[in-house]
Amino acid sequence: MIQHKTLSNPVLSGFKLGKFDINPPLALAPMAGITDLPFRRICRRFGIGLTVTEMIASRAVEQGRERTERMAELDKDESPVSIQIAGSDSKFVVDAALWAVDHGADFVDINMGCPVKKVVKQVAGSAMLRDEALVARVIDAVVQAVDIPVTLKIRTGWDSESKNVQNIAHIAEDNGIQMLTVHGRTRAQMFNGQASWEDIGLAKQAVSIPVIGNGDIVDGASALEMIRQSGCDGVMVGRAVQGNPWVLAEVHAAIMGLPKPEKPSAEEVWAVVHEHMLHLADFHGVKRASKLVRKHVPWYSKGRRGSAEFRSSFQKVFEWDKQIEAAKTYFLSDIHDEEAMSVVRDFAA
Numbered sequence: 001m002i003q004h005k006t007l008s009n010p011v012l013s014g015f016k017l018g019k020f021d022i023n024p025p026l027a028l029a030p031m032a033g034i035t036d037l038p039f040r041r042i043c044r045r046f047g048i049g050l051t052v053t054e055m056i057a058s059r060a061v062e063q064g065r066e067r068t069e070r071m072a073e074l075d076k077d078e079s080p081v082s083i084q085i086a087g088s089d090s091k092f093v094v095d096a097a098l099w100a101v102d103h104g105a106d107f108v109d110i111n112m113g114c115p116v117k118k119v120v121k122q123v124a125g126s127a128m129l130r131d132e133a134l135v136a137r138v139i140d141a142v143v144q145a146v147d148i149p150v151t152l153k154i155r156t157g158w159d160s161e162s163k164n165v166q167n168i169a170h171i172a173e174d175n176g177i178q179m180l181t182v183h184g185r186t187r188a189q190m191f192n193g194q195a196s197w198e199d200i201g202l203a204k205q206a207v208s209i210p211v212i213g214n215g216d217i218v219d220g221a222s223a224l225e226m227i228r229q230s231g232c233d234g235v236m237v238g239r240a241v242q243g244n245p246w247v248l249a250e251v252h253a254a255i256m257g258l259p260k261p262e263k264p265s266a267e268e269v270w271a272v273v274h275e276h277m278l279h280l281a282d283f284h285g286v287k288r289a290s291k292l293v294r295k296h297v298p299w300y301s302k303g304r305r306g307s308a309e310f311r312s313s314f315q316k317v318f319e320w321d322k323q324i325e326a327a328k329t330y331f332l333s334d335i336h337d338e339e340a341m342s343v344v345r346d347f348a349a
């Protein structure tokens with residue numbers, strides 16, 4: 001492997017959040033059903049400076065379900081890390097924030113960006129952006145209640161007619177939020193169209209707390225372009241990481257002014273896929289892991305030869321040992337020949 005002697009000339013220099021340095025200022029986006037502890041553990045080796053749990057509804061905390069407890073489980077050495085909570089009733093949100101502190105969070109992140117109907121119906125997530133007084137009330141209650149930094153993740157507004165990213169940024173800062181993450185879409189956009197990096201810039205100009213830009217980063221170049229357009233202090237990557245945690249290493253190199261890392265070899269890819277599968281089984285048990293790998297493992301095949309056929313064959317493999325063998329055969333053998341693919345097909349029920 002070529003050793004680069006290039007000295008780093010960072011594009012972003014990181015910032016303080018409470019007693020922590022967020023450096024590199026690169027965060028893994030919270031994604032429900034995806035960024036559980038096993039996947040965060042995989043991603044952390046690729047140069048991120050902050051992880052966030054999946055969103056945890058404050059009402060779910062109240063109900064004390066086992067599943068909710070597991071969502072807040074952090075790796076022993078996972079720090080700095082946020083536990084993300086959601087809700088609009090200050091009492092429940094405060095209880096959830098205190099619970100997050102008890103579970104070892106370095107920061108509590110409040111979600112005001114979730115566009116999902118079930119959440120929005122309860123006037124939580126992105127629906128809160130339509131009620132600025134409510135935003136202020138909930139933030140203030142949480143900031144008063146906990147003694148660790150409270151951060152906020154938002155969209156740019158409810159829809160294109162009612163964008164209020166600057167107002168929300170001001171309210172956040174005035175009420176004690178110490179870092180703001182902006183996904184540059186409105187709720188109405190869901191995940192369609194493009195994220196507006198200029199709108200992230202509006203938030204950045206409105207406040208003096210660190211602003212993390214989020215939405216549509218897919219590689220090092222797009223991260224740099226978002227930083228150029230918005231002036232954000234850090235970046236957060238979500239969907240591009242699904243099946244491709246190496247994208248984090250590429251974004252990390254870009255923001256640190258380092259050369260682009262080489263693409264992983266087939267052996268390196270399989271090592272990560274295998275480890276991810278084992279962590280999932282360890283954390284969730286084989287029965288649930290067996291379901292989860294049907295989502296994660298095909299993602300890793302994206303862009304590789306024979307991906308479409310592997311995806312459909314892999315969906316039909318149900319037994320854990322066979323899932324491991326099928327994935328190994330696909331990722332490791334020089335699989336692009338018909339013979340290897342027929343081996344994968346044989347694992348299918």
Ligand SMILES: Cc1cc2nc3c(=O)[nH]c(=O)nc-3n(C[C@H](O)[C@H](O)[C@H](O)COP(=O)(O)O)c2cc1C
Pocket residue numbers: 029030031032033034053054055084111113114153183214215216217236237238239240
């Ligand atoms: C499947 C999925 C689940 C998500 N779950 C959460 C969540 O729990 N909390 C949150 O703040 N955002 C959540 N998001 C939004 C992402 O954190 C991020 O804001 C969004 O995907 C845009 O970034 P990207 O273009 O890099 O993916 C989710 C997104 C996806 C695709």
